[in-house]
Amino acid sequence: MQKKRLVSGMRTTGSLHLGHYEGTLKNWVKLQNDYDCLFFCAVWHAFTDRLKIDRLPQIIEEMVIDWLSVGINPEKTIIFRQSALLQHAELSTILSMFTPLGWLERCPTFKDEVRDEETHERVSLGKLQYPVLMTADVAVYKAESVPVGRDQLPHLELSREILRRFNSNYGEIFPEPKEVLSDCPCLPGIDNRKMSKSYNNSIELRETEETLKSKIHLMITDPQRVRRNDPGNPDVCPVFAYHKIYSPLRLEEINSGCRTAGIGCRDCKNILFLAINEILEKFRQKRFEIEKKPGLIKDILMHGEKKANEIAESTMTQVRKVLGFIE
Numbered sequence: 001m002q003k004k005r006l007v008s009g010m011r012t013t014g015s016l017h018l019g020h021y022e023g024t025l026k027n028w029v030k031l032q033n034d035y036d037c038l039f040f041c042a043v044w045h046a047f048t049d050r051l052k053i054d055r056l057p058q059i060i061e062e063m064v065i066d067w068l069s070v071g072i073n074p075e076k077t078i079i080f081r082q083s084a085l086l087q088h089a090e091l092s093t094i095l096s097m098f099t100p101l102g103w104l105e106r107c108p109t110f111k112d113e114v115r116d117e118e119t120h121e122r123v124s125l126g127k128l129q130y131p132v133l134m135t136a137d138v139a140v141y142k143a144e145s146v147p148v149g150r151d152q153l154p155h156l157e158l159s160r161e162i163l164r165r166f167n168s169n170y171g172e173i174f175p176e177p178k179e180v181l182s183d184c185p186c187l188p189g190i191d192n193r194k195m196s197k198s199y200n201n202s203i204e205l206r207e208t209e210e211t212l213k214s215k216i217h218l219m220i221t222d223p224q225r226v227r228r229n230d231p232g233n234p235d236v237c238p239v240f241a242y243h244k245i246y247s248p249l250r251l252e253e254i255n256s257g258c259r260t261a262g263i264g265c266r267d268c269k270n271i272l273f274l275a276i277n278e279i280l281e282k283f284r285q286k287r288f289e290i291e292k293k294p295g296l297i298k299d300i301l302m303h304g305e306k307k308a309n310e311i312a313e314s315t316m317t318q319v320r321k322v323l324g325f326i327e
Contacts, residue, residue, distance in 0.1 A: 016063060045134070104132070
């Protein structure tokens with residue numbers, strides 16, 4: 001039976017962290033076995049909220065290396081740069097003509113960004129049109145499936161509305177992509193805010209043992225637990241939130257030890273360090289092997305972009321014909 005086609009991308013804004021792994025990459029590794037997958041470096045999307053990205057070629061290469069190090073297999077998936085496939089931009093321009101302004105202004109991410117006149121002046125047209133480009137990214141490959149979290153469902157429904165409007169005028173050119181839901185754990189940063197590079201509170205996939213240990217020992221714990229012999233409350237402790245993911249076999253022990261002051265916060269953090277470092281060490285070893293092969297990432301991208309181009313160009317030839325651009 002032919003596999004369904006699935007498309008997903010990741011913005012090229014900098015180094016990857018555990019939030020990216022738990023929220024996206026771990027799911028990609030599973031999906032590549034069940035779907036015909038295309039995974040892309042979302043270069044254009046990265047510019048919707050910034051005017052410059054330093055070291056962009058290096059960021060792209062490091063991102064792909066990290067993908068491979070966690071288990072993405074270029075023999076099973078097509079890996080490419082969005083910016084190398086101009087069909088994305090062409091289809092985005094065309095689909096923008098089928099997208100009422102009101103649809104975009106009601107998009108949750110845009111409404112969250114634009115709360116007053118001052119922020120309205122700073123938001124780019126690219127940010128407003130983000131959902132259209134996202135729709136083109138999927139539609140240009142006629143993808144049937146898109147991996148999303150529940151909070152992203154409104155964006156996918158908007159994509160379906162755009163494609164529905166196009167299809168109602170020109171025939172069933174595009175399938176309406178269905179969601180592949182993933183219940184991704186939401187990892188807080190080491191300061192208990194959202195994990196983000198801009199907050200400088202993330203645990204990177206490229207942490208060394210030393211930097212990982214340092215960051216974990218900086219993590220905020222139960223603020224009411226001041227002294228070692230004070231009982232704690234794991235339910236309000238960010239470290240315990242990590243243990244739910246990385247120390248499942250010791251969860252009951254850690255929970256009880258915290259509540260009875262049987263273990264201290266430093267002990268708790270040391271257990272977490274060992275658990276996360278074991279995972280990151282596997283990634284380090286794989287990354288070391290990949291980096292010993294100069295030119296490998298360039299070859300993977302070149303091969304992926306050739307295959308992606310064949311699919312995208314076939315779609316755009318059909319679109320150009322139905323629109324009357326070519327005979």
